[in-house]
Amino acid sequence: xxxxxxxxxxxxxxxxxxxxxxxxxxxxxxxxxxxxxxxxxxxxxxxxxxxxxxxxxxxxxxxxxxxxxxxxxxxxxxxxxxxxxxxxxxxxxxxxxxxxxxxxxxxxxxxxxxxxxxxxxxxxxxxxxxxxxxxxxxxxxxxxxxxxxxxxxxxxxxxxxxxxxxxxxxxxxxxxxxxxxxxxxxxxxxxxxxxxxxxxxxxxxxxxxxxxxxxxxxxxxxxxxxxxxxxxxxxxxxxxxxxxxxxxxxxxxxxxxxxxxxxxxxxxxxxxxxxxxxxxxxxxxxxxxxxxxxxxxxxxxxxxxxxxxxxxxxxxxxxxxxxxxxxxxxxxxxxxxxxxxxxxxxxxxxxxxxxxxxxxxxxxxxxxxxxxxxxxxxxxxxxxxxxxxxxxxxxxx
Numbered sequence: 238x239x240x241x242x243x244x245x246x247x248x249x250x251x252x253x254x255x256x257x258x259x260x261x262x263x264x265x266x267x268x269x270x271x272x273x274x275x276x277x278x279x280x281x282x283x284x285x286x287x288x289x290x291x292x293x294x295x296x297x298x299x300x301x302x303x304x305x306x307x308x309x310x311x312x313x314x315x316x317x318x319x320x321x322x323x324x325x326x327x328x329x330x331x332x333x334x335x336x337x338x339x340x341x342x343x344x345x346x347x348x349x350x351x352x353x354x355x356x357x358x359x360x361x362x363x364x365x366x367x368x369x370x371x372x373x374x375x376x377x378x379x380x381x382x383x384x385x386x387x388x389x390x391x392x393x394x395x396x397x398x399x400x401x402x403x404x405x406x407x408x409x410x411x412x413x414x415x416x417x418x419x420x421x422x423x424x425x426x427x428x429x430x431x432x433x434x435x436x437x438x439x440x441x442x443x444x445x446x447x448x449x450x451x452x453x454x455x456x457x458x459x460x461x462x463x464x465x466x467x468x469x470x471x472x473x474x475x476x477x478x479x480x481x482x483x484x485x486x487x488x489x490x491x492x493x494x495x496x497x498x499x500x501x502x503x504x505x506x507x508x509x510x511x512x513x514x515x516x517x518x519x520x521x522x523x524x525x526x527x528x529x530x531x532x533x534x535x536x537x538x539x540x541x542x543x544x545x546x547x548x549x550x551x552x553x554x555x556x557x558x559x560x561x562x563x564x565x566x567x568x569x570x571x572x573x574x575x576x577x578x579x580x581x582x583x584x585x586x587x588x589x590x591x592x593x594x595x596x597x598x599x600x601x602x603x604x605x606x607x608x609x610x611x612x613x614x615x616x617x618x619x620x621x622x623x624x625x626x627x628x629x630x631x632x633x634x
Contacts, residue, residue: 245287249280252313258320262341283309292464296396296433303397307614311355315348322347358571358616364404366411366609367621371594373602374632375560377536381499382629388412388446389625391423391542391565392455392608396433397615406440408609408624415626419448419497422487423565423606424455424511424542429463431478442485448497450487453508455542455566456517457612490540492521494528504536507559512550513543513566523550527557534558542566544590544605552597561629562603567591569607569620582620592620 256276263269286305289298326340390412398404412420427433444450458478465471482489490508497504505528510521521541531537537559539551544564551559569592573582584591595603609622 245284249283252276252280252283252316255313255316255320258323259316262323279309279312292429292462296399296429299396299428300399303613303615307355307359307616310614311352311359314355315351318351319344319348354618355616358618359614362619362621363571363611363615363617364407365621366408366624368411368415368624368626370626370628371604372628372630373561373604374630375536375600376632377534377560378629378631379499379502379504379536380631381502382497382504382536383631385419385497385499385629386415386417387627387629388415388417388420389423389563389604389606389627390420390609390623391606392425392568392610392612393422394425394428394457394608394610394612395437396428396430397611398437400436402437402440405437406443408622409440409443412624413443413445415624417446417626420444420446420450421506421540421563422450422452423540423563424453425457425565425608425610425612426452426455427478428457428612430460431474431481434478434481438481438485441487444485444487450485451495451506451508451540452482452487452489453540453542454489454491454510454520456511456513459511459518459520461518490526492526494526494531496531504538505531507537507539509539509541509546511542512546514545514549517543521546523557536560538563544588544603547595547603548590552601552603553599559601562601563606563627564590564603565606565608567605567607568612571611571614571616571620572618573607573620575619 256272260269260272263272286302286309289302322344323341326337330336390408393405395405460471460474465474479489488495490506491510493508495506495508497506507523507526509523509526511517512519512521512523539559539562541547541562541564543566547562547564551562567584567588569582570584573580573592580593582591590603590605592605592607595605604625604627606625607620607623609624611617
């Protein structure tokens with residue numbers, strides 16, 4: 238809590254400046270008074286929201302904090318954008334002329350659009366599952382795997398749904414309807430602890446494919462985001478997660494290699510525990526995961542939660558040549574847009590490989606699934622929940 242006091246004070250001061258500028262723009266004395274009272278109440282609201290325990294509180298408390306902060310931000314982000322636009326109206330004053338009042342109106346429009354977009358993302362779009370079809374061609378793909386289909390999904394964060402299994406059940410039905418050969422999950426099944434998964438074991442157990450459901454862990458799956466009374470309690474939490482994966486019938490691959498076979502042909506599926514960049518803990522090892530008895534030149538798929546792992550250890554590296562890597566983790570920061578056929582997201586400032594397909598030019602391909610759930614803010618603006626339908630093709634020579 239002490240660590241949050243300074244950021245909270247800075248945020249309150251910043252928002253106070255925003256509110257003061259808006260106060261000056263308002264002409265009606267009645268609306269000035271209403272705005273002042275609302276600003277004070279929102280400041281109190283923020284203090285109360287941040288004071289609710291997150292690491293030690295219940296799942297219901299965590300959901301409450303998510304929604305409380307979202308409500309607050311859905312008011313202040315539009316306000317900030319409104320002020321930024323309105324400030325352009327002050328430019329003529331540099332030459333002692335009247336401000337452009339039209340910029341105030343434009344700021345109000347931007348604020349309203351932003352507010353609507355945020356609530357649309359929270360109430361509607363975060364439940365609109367999108368199936369993205371991707372075809373990958375490789376010269377070294379074994380002939381028997383030509384046309385092999387995989388359903389990818391990632392970052393479910395089931396704790397964000399409490400005990401409501403509706404969305405999870407819908408996602409399961411959509412994945413099963415794709416009739417793929419295999420299903421692969423790319424990590425972050427929970428937010429903080431294993432108990433979150435219990436209400437969802439039944440619907441997730443319905444996922445079926447001929448070659449089963451394979452999964453790896455993400456940074457949220459190790460209990461790193463909760464304060465535990467002891468190391469033994471955290472260990473028990475993690476062991477309980479392994480048992481639930483087994484109960485669901487999912488093959489959890491922890492620094493190991495699995496094989497998919499078709500007749501005399503086979504490909505390796507390497508599952509690495511969480512690897513990435515700070516501040517996320519590293520639990521995985523590609524070298525430990527790879528079965529050295531497998532043919533070095535054979536086709537290999539890597540499941541690794543954080544796409545930074547591909548950039549650091551797979552891309553341009555020949556020690557263990559990985560043909561195809563699947564990752565998740567970024568969520569596209571739950572905000573994206575498409576302009577001129579190209580996708581944009583604030584996640585690009587943090588992750589060069591934040592969503593979609595990436596090639597290193599030497600035959601290695603990374604695909605980043607932007608996830609199906611939400612964490613932090615319960616919204617998705619443009620970054621629609623994703624299931625990826627992958628088709629493997631043997632490239633004609």
